[in-house]
Amino acid sequence: MKFKSIKGTKDILPGEAEVWQRVEESIRHVMSLFNYREIRTPVFEQTSLFSRSIGELTDIVSKEMYTFTDRSEESITLRPEGTASALRAYIQHNVGEQSALTKLYYIGPMFRQERPQAGRLRQFHQFGAEALGSSSPQLDAEMMLVALAVYRDLGIEEFALNVNSVGCRTCRPPYKELLVNALNNVRDKLSPESQARIGQNPLRVLDSKDDHDRELTRNVPLMKDHLCPECADHFKEVQALLQSSGTPFHIDGRLVRGLDYYTKTAFEITSTALGSQDALAGGGRYDILVEELGGKPTPGVGFAAGMERLMMVLSKAGKAGMPDVRPVLFIATNGAAAQQWAFTTANALRSKGFRVEIDYLQRSLKAQMREANRMEARYALVIGETELQARSAKLKNMQTGDEEGVALDQIDRALTTL
RNA sequence: GCGGCCAUAGCUCAGUCGGUUAGAGCGCCAGGUUGUGGCCCUGGAGGUCGUGGGUUCGAGACCCACUGGUCGCCCCA
Incomplete structure (x- = not known):
């Protein structure tokens, strides 16, 4: 065989492709029920868009991006996630001037250069949504409801919703100081990774999977207990909205997303049916991101969900059936x-x-x-x-x-x- | 980036202690029916045994390297 697909990429052949079509239909159906409009952006962007929005020190930017120089010596990157491109387009076309609130969704391939394993490819697919222009906690809750509605529409029940608040520009800096002080007390006993993170992104030490780290940081202060009044109210509201909509969830004070741009709400949906790569979807609020990307100050919330992982859950549940393709x-x-x-x-x-x-x-x-x-x-x-x-x-x-x-x-x- | 396991037909796999021409099931093609599928029977096509090197009289098998896959670590969707 002469040519083979690139490492970490996968062909979706007939038989499987029809299942993808069904999943995409569910996504489009739910998105339209919630009145989100599709946006399609290029799969590559100038590199600095991602490094600025996602964060220089995140794993994505520091070691996982597909970055290359094109013939005009411009640094190009294959998008590792969807939010940055969607917001770039939102800002570039002054979408916010046309209406105070904008609700967008996307479906498409994303690229990260990692070691492939179950539920992780180098070209993978995500769907996601963004709501720009409102800081209402209703939209935070809506993001979770949208993702869950897609899963429910496909007949999936085995998932867990974890929610946290990571604060804002007002309450995070003083908390960070508290946290760093606490971490420094046990610094020498932490894993090398966690030690490095104290200086870079101390919040990330909290969600270390290292049991020893977990034990050492048991009694360390958590952001959710040190929120400013505004963030605390917001977080309470989100919880109340989830409760009143009958959505079970857990508060996980250690939940930190891998992207730097989140403020206030952060959430994650995991599958209890998957192995080690069990995150089905993740998202949160990013009230300062639009401004950081050069737009007018605009609050926003969003989420992204992995489609390969969704497919894995579907086939494990025996629900990866495909539509009728038989000729009459x-x-x-x-x-x-x-x-x-x-x-x-x-x-x-x-x-x-x-x-x-x-x-x-x-x-x-x-x-x-x-x-x-x-x-x-x-x-x-x-x-x-x-x-x-x-x-x-x-x-x-x-x-x-x-x-x-x-x-x-x-x-x-x-x-x-x- | 690091580690474990794996690589034989289109697919799933067998191949003993290193020994002659590498097998099975399924799938595919054809015939059994000069114009009728499925079930059955018969036959056929299809292999660089992942690639390169080494050991040996002899390697699909043993050794090394590489590549790829897979699972895990880190991290994430």
Whole structure:
């Protein structure tokens, strides 16, 4: 085999692609119920858009981006997530001037250069939503409800919603000082990764998966207990809204997202059916991001959800069924004239909405019937010279084996009534 | 970036202690039915045994490297 797909990329072949279509339909359906409008942005952007929004010190920017220089020496990056591009477009086209509140969604491929493993590819797919222009906690809650509605629409039940607040420009700096002080007391006993993070992003030490780190930071102060009045109210509101909508959730005071731009609400939906890569979706509020990207100060919330992981959950739950792709009719012919007739008739029937297939390989009638059976056609029309002349052919029910005569100009009617 | 496991037909896999021409099931093609699928029977096509090197009289098997896959670590969707 000469060419192979690039490491960490995957072909979605027929059979699986139809399941993707179904999932995409669910996403579009739910998004339209919540009145989100689709936005499609380029898959690459200038590198600084991502480094500025996501954060220089995050794993994504520091080691996972697909960055290259194009022929005009500009640094280009394949988008590692969707929010930065959506906001860039929002700002660039002054979308905020046209309406005070903008609700957007996207579906598409994202790129991160990591070691592939279960539920993690280098080209993967996310869907997500962004609501720009309001700081209402209702939108924070809505983000979680949108994601959960998609999962529910697909019949998935095994998930957990974790919520936290990471504060804002007012309350985070003083808290950070508190936290760093506490962490410094145990600094020497922490894992090397966590030690490095004390200086860079101390919040991240909290969600270290290292058991020893967890134990050492057991009694360290948490952001949610040191919020400013505004953030505390907001967080309370979000919880109340989730409760009143009957959405079970856990408060996880250690939850920190891997992107720097979050303020106030941060949340994560994990699947209890997956292995170590169990995050289905994540998101939160980013009230300072639009401004940081050069737009007018505009509050926003959003989330992103992994589609490969969603597919994994679906197949584990036995719900990765695909839509019906079986033809209604297979026209099996004998002789050149009949084959000609089949070609034009198939097209006429297709324009009337019937899924019809014919033989393109000059196969024997037997082989054509075998093909009709293989693709599980509901009916086969058997036609040769005699039938052509008689203007009547045999229509065979492939399930029962029954055959009955049908006039050539009545085929569409026969297919609808049968 | 680090570690474990794996790589034989389109797919799933077997291949003993290193020994002659590398197998099975499924799938595919054809015939058994000169114009009828499925079930059955018969036959056929299909292999760089991941790549390169080494050990050996002899390597699919043993050793090394590389590549890829997979699972995990870090982190994330």
